[in-house]
Amino acid sequence: MTKDNGQQSPDYARISTATAMSLGLIPGRFYRGAKNRCANLLIHHHEGCAANCAYCGLNKRRSGAYDEKTFIMVQWPLFSMDAIIEAITITMTKRLKEETAIPISLLISPTVLKRDDLKAMREAGADKIGVAIDLATPELFDLYRGTGVSGPHTWENYWQTVQDGLEIFGERNVGIHLMVGMGETEEHMVSTMERAWNLGAVNHLFSFYAEPGSTLENRPQPPWPVYLRVQLARFLLEERAVPASSMSFDNEGHIIDFGLRHEEIMEAINLGTPFMTGGCLDEDGEVACNRPFGNCLPGEKQWNYPYPPNEEELTLIRDHIFDISPD
Numbered sequence: 001m002t003k004d005n006g007q008q009s010p011d012y013a014r015i016s017t018a019t020a021m022s023l024g025l026i027p028g029r030f031y032r033g034a035k036n037r038c039a040n041l042l043i044h045h046h047e048g049c050a051a052n053c054a055y056c057g058l059n060k061r062r063s064g065a066y067d068e069k070t071f072i073m074v075q076w077p078l079f080s081m082d083a084i085i086e087a088i089t090i091t092m093t094k095r096l097k098e099e100t101a102i103p104i105s106l107l108i109s110p111t112v113l114k115r116d117d118l119k120a121m122r123e124a125g126a127d128k129i130g131v132a133i134d135l136a137t138p139e140l141f142d143l144y145r146g147t148g149v150s151g152p153h154t155w156e157n158y159w160q161t162v163q164d165g166l167e168i169f170g171e172r173n174v175g176i177h178l179m180v181g182m183g184e185t186e187e188h189m190v191s192t193m194e195r196a197w198n199l200g201a202v203n204h205l206f207s208f209y210a211e212p213g214s215t216l217e218n219r220p221q222p223p224w225p226v227y228l229r230v231q232l233a234r235f236l237l238e239e240r241a242v243p244a245s246s247m248s249f250d251n252e253g254h255i256i257d258f259g260l261r262h263e264e265i266m267e268a269i270n271l272g273t274p275f276m277t278g279g280c281l282d283e284d285g286e287v288a289c290n291r292p293f294g295n296c297l298p299g300e301k302q303w304n305y306p307y308p309p310n311e312e313e314l315t316l317i318r319d320h321i322f323d324i325s326p327d
Helices: 017-022 082-088 091-097 115-124 138-145 155-169 186-199 224-239 262-271 309-322
Strands: 012-015 041-043 079-080 105-108 129-134 174-180 202-207 255-257
Touching: 012 082, 012 155, 079 082, 082 224, 105 115, 115 155, 129 138, 129 155, 138 155, 155 186, 174 186, 174 224, 186 202, 186 224, 186 255, 202 224, 224 255, 224 309, 262 309
Parallel strands: 105 129, 129 174, 174 202
Antiparallel strands: 012 041, 012 079
């Protein structure tokens, strides 16, 4: 691990704390034996990110040196690519494909890319891309990522990249990140998840989890029952083909009917899988990018479980998922 003394990609990269722990590059243990099954790397340039997304720890207006800023609430230490390659025998996209048979997914920034860049990524060996739309409505996107924070990103461009990506990478090989707790209703989130799914993309859900020192450092996480209901709605949309039109919402946009019989809803809940982290899949079709404890602290009550919830955790979920909490 090194400080940023001018070292930049492609010779250096930042890796998540969980990845560094898994590779034995820093010490640490995971709660309940959770496994980090994906190596997460960030391209690194010493000037930092040019965007100013209000909730992001890498926000250019956030105080402190760029190389000391957290991202999704954890440090991303800087390592030489030689050190990373020694630990995992891979490098950036082309070498990953040349030297291994693992699936490769790239989380991209549409603002700095063109359609031809997506083609080049595909030709270099990338199997999937992720597009961090994050916000469930165009108004919230603009408020927190666009003109509201003097940022460069636009809702239209991000969705156009999703469509371009689907044409280049194929159906279900594009994922969108969505973050619950930014002022949207559950109905908004269900609508946006359905839009992505109907286009051919998959939905990867996060809970808002404030970065200290960021513009939104005092904003709380969404109520746990709200997040549970959105997770279950995503599962039903994608795994049980339940359309949003079959669901019912109250005047505040809370889900009050999931569009299935109660026994079917309880069967889905008891699986536990709707509440596990969603992400890119490995060669066996299992979630590889599970980001252990990426948007909550370890404990029985998880906003994303990086392992199947046990019976005690399922009891908590069953006891709270139907609570309609005040916003």
